[in-house]
Amino acid sequence: MTGSHDVFGVGSLTDVSGLRVGHHRRAGRGWLTGTTVVLAPGGAVAAVDVRGGGPGTRETDALDPRNLVDRIHGVCLTGGSAYGLAAADGVMAHLESRGLGVPVGPGRHDVVPVVPTAVIFDLGRGGSFTNRPDPSFGRRAARGARPEGALRGTVGAGTGARAGGLQGGVGMASARVDIGGRMVRVAALAVVNASGTLIDPSTGAPWTPVRRLRQPVRTERAALAAATAPADAVLNTTIGVIATDATIDRAEAGRLAQSAHDGLARAIRPAHSLLDGDVIFGLATGHEPLPTDRHGLVRAAESRVHALNAIYSLAADVFAAACTDAILTATGTSAHVAYRDLCPSAFRSIPVPTP
């Protein structure tokens, strides 16, 4: 693996060519929530794996490989619990205005965009239970989506996120793997709002390794233990996207999403509880062809199975890194303290990136 599975603050979902990321947030005056949109203007094969016990979703049934829609043009991740599903209306409007969607008539704009959406629970964290993302959040995040320079930390859907008592956020990571001489990219974006912790209480460091991050000093570990001790009694969720530029089909994208859940399980403990609505979308932009021989189990090197396994294995690592990235790049809010503020000594050897 080349890339950033054990660093943070670098590597972006937009490293997968064909993807753009945009955020919109609102904080203050009773607000603390936002929306993150992933756009694929050229279309992407898409799938979903729902593993949490309390998911809030929209347009996930359309992704079943037995169903009609072959490619989608955008994914919406948002705060606001089930109310936040309205943000996808704004993403649809954005795509409709550009003629991106399932063609249903003769006109260029006669399309129905399919925008798979998942939500996190952040109701009331800004002070008002009724301040939630609406369609304008989705539209603004989509309008701001860029093919590079995507922000991370306390942005977009991660604005009101909480993880194990600390400020959650949006994290990303990216890596490449050599498939028969072609470098295939795998990247992830995670909105971490978990009931579990990403920090090992015995060390004060993340469960998954991060290069150059130090164990925080004793006084900071004590502060961390105090902040993270109470178990959250309400709904929580980690949602995200795992993406590749490889050419894979919908069922394969489904296993890509399933593999990313292994990374979630390694980075967040416990994971996938009944109080988590954990949902991961798998996207493939199809810029890099893979071997097509599906039966070469024994004559291994050039088989599709082995290419897919390499991608799936990397997907778990990259998604774990994206989850950890979120907690390390988050900045404190009115609702939650950030890891970097509680444990500054952990970053002594690292120039802290700006989110």
Added chain:
Amino acid sequence: MTGSHDVFGVGSLTDVSGLRVGHHRRAGRGWLTGTTVVLAPGGAVAAVDVRGGGPGTRETDALDPRNLVDRIHGVCLTGGSAYGLAAADGVMAHLESRGLGVPVGPGRHDVVPVVPTAVIFDLGRGGSFTNRPDPSFGRRAARGARPEGALRGTVGAGTGARAGGLQGGVGMASARVDIGGRMVRVAALAVVNASGTLIDPSTGAPWTPVRRLRQPVRTERAALAAATAPADAVLNTTIGVIATDATIDRAEAGRLAQSAHDGLARAIRPAHSLLDGDVIFGLATGHEPLPTDRHGLVRAAESRVHALNAIYSLAADVFAAACTDAILTATGTSAHVAYRDLCPSAFRSIPVPTP
């Protein structure tokens, strides 16, 4: 968690009252395979979660909570790849002779036992591709099943197992959690035959922590690296049982099995590949009642959701410990070297248990 999530060689699936474990193996003269049977003479609620890409199973559809069969009396885990599914015939015969199964007629023995079964790929590891478990393996393992003293290591279905180039095997672990003053037991049995590794190549120690196990000395780590370097090019599988004595329904047992896969993902890297047929059965013997209030998300302490989350979280830890237990208690065979033989220095502080 009280118990053995970070030790090995202690804690048994039979710590869940109502369960028995038996093994049968054959090694030498071209053989290296076996069968492990878990019996629940009083019946158990059962479910399954299949997460690998190449599973070999029998009677898993009967476990769908929408389907008829409410309780089962035995699970069969066996070598022999899909051929080994025949071992379940012997388990059925054993249960039929005792009148244990779904009643289908007026006579005490008019029953059809449902024996969910999963296989590992170990064909040819003893020298002959055609030496596989048959019904006699299932019958003998079932006859030998005991409510305590179950063996672990290179026994039963783990006899021909391989994990990351090392000898695999059968591992177990067990722990308890306090649910409103009742101690609920969660225990696991894993047959580890993974394409991934259980040992971190950078340290020579397991991915999941084991108390008192030391980092092996440098020369042993080099030998380990040499033994585990080549990726397996054929099918592999981790199969197992996660069980509790709590009273849960079939859908809840399904999430119990799903949670155990998180433990598998932490102990084995990569996990759930297309070359793994990873299958976990969830069993509940129902000796310990749980709270019945399903809606107490906010008034948390006494709610069923929180009780289940505590059990699911423990299930991940216990299944991870069972996987690691398998690799640490395995003994070398004609086919594979064992971790304990390659890295004896890791065990300096531990009296090595007899398998």
